[in-house]
Amino acid sequence: MALPRKLKHLNLFNDGNNWQGIVESLTLPKFTRKFEKYRGGGMSGAVDVDMGLDDGALDTEFSIGGMESLIFKQLGKR
Known part of the structure; x- marks a missing residue:
């Protein structure tokens, strides 16, 4: 059974902070793969070459119930 x-x-x-009781919902990432067509010399057709995960494959969204100042402090932090 899947999640x-x-x-x-x-x-x-x-980032080491506990959001217990604040987070209302979390949307899981959609793991998608990136493929490129490759056709080498002497091949009659193209094949898909796996290039790893897609650019937005690990994006996760969560919503909280109200304003939280700690999120704004983390906004420009790497």
Whole structure:
């Protein structure tokens, strides 16, 4: 049985911070692969070459119930 795409009532840890009781929902990333067509010399057709994960494959979204100042402090931090 697979996990649902949107989780509710969960504990979330972000950058060492505990968001327990604040996070309302979390949308899981969609793991998509990036493929490129390759046709070498003497090949009658092209084949797909696996180039790894897609650019937005690990994007995750979560929503909180209200304003949280700690999120704004993390905004420009790497």
